[in-house]
Amino acid sequence: MQTTTLSFANIHNHGELFANMLRARRELFIVHNKWNLPEAMGMEYDKYDTPASRWVVVHDEAGNVLAGNRLTPSTTKCGIYSYMIRDAQRGLLDTIPASLLYDGAPVADHIWESSRLFVSHDVPASIRRKVHTQLIVQLGDTVRSLGATHCLTLLSATWPRWADRVGVKMKAMGPVMEIDGIDNQVVMMDFSQTLH
Numbered sequence: 001m002q003t004t005t006l007s008f009a010n011i012h013n014h015g016e017l018f019a020n021m022l023r024a025r026r027e028l029f030i031v032h033n034k035w036n037l038p039e040a041m042g043m044e045y046d047k048y049d050t051p052a053s054r055w056v057v058v059h060d061e062a063g064n065v066l067a068g069n070r071l072t073p074s075t076t077k078c079g080i081y082s083y084m085i086r087d088a089q090r091g092l093l094d095t096i097p098a099s100l101l102y103d104g105a106p107v108a109d110h111i112w113e114s115s116r117l118f119v120s121h122d123v124p125a126s127i128r129r130k131v132h133t134q135l136i137v138q139l140g141d142t143v144r145s146l147g148a149t150h151c152l153t154l155l156s157a158t159w160p161r162w163a164d165r166v167g168v169k170m171k172a173m174g175p176v177m178e179i180d181g182i183d184n185q186v187v188m189m190d191f192s193q194t195l196h
Contacts (some may be wrong), residue, residue: 001066001131003058003138005145017065019043021057024065024160026112028118035180036095048084048099048115054140054146058131067119067135071142074111074152078120083113085152085186100186106152112143114153114189129165136166140191149192157183169193 001037004014011018028100029035030044037044072083074131081087087107088096123131143151153171163170174186 001058001060001127001134003056003134005138005142006055006057017057017059017061017063018055020059020063020065021055021068022049024120025116025118026070028121029116032121033180047078047081048072048128049098050076050078052078052140056135056142058085058138064125064173065120067117069117069135069139070115070138071146071151071179072113072115073109073146073148074105074107074113075109082107084115085154087112096179097177099175100154100177103173110148111150111152111188112146112148113141114151117155123152131164139189140168143191149181151189151191152185152186153189154186157185159185159187 003018003073022045026039026042026044030037038046052073054071056069056071059063059065060064066154070105074083074086076082080092084099087093087105087151089098089105091098102172119132119135121127140153143149157176159170171188171190172185173188174185176185
């Protein structure tokens with residue numbers, strides 16, 4: 001099992017890995033979860049997949065994607081858009097309630113958004129926890145390498161069950177809300193003290 005952090009600057013060094021990650025996202029979010037998201041050539045994407053973002057990917061040696069995640073700086077802007085959680089709060093997204101945060105969405109150099117976090121359904125139950133932990137460890141390493149310490153993310157509200165297992169402090173930043181039949185909650189992940 002390997003982890004790679006992709007960016008527009010290094011994507012060419014990793015063959016099909018970026019495309020495979022977008023294919024895995026499509027398989028989970030569009031095919032399995034039945035979310036109405038943009039897709040092209042068998043890949044899921046949206047307006048937040050820009051050169052400002054990074055993608056953390058857990059994969060095998062053949063490039064088969066086991067898990068992934070997108071990181072976007074909270075300071076980013078592209079036209080009227082910034083990052084997903086903030087844009088939802090501003091009423092720009094009709095699929096996520098604007099009341100997802102207790103306070104205003106942060107905009108700070110030390111905070112990035114973590115979105116599209118997933119573990120592929122093809123990952124056997126016997127290694128799912130290891131894959132998920134590897135993803136979170138690499139996420140923390142990447143965030144710190146970018147000069148940040150925190151990630152704001154919209155997760156399944158089951159996050160308290162596994163937060164301690166992956167060694168990351170997490171704090172609820174909004175209420176539990178149902179989105180597409182799943183209870184979700186915005187959480188702040190603190191990577192400032194995480195050393196793996």
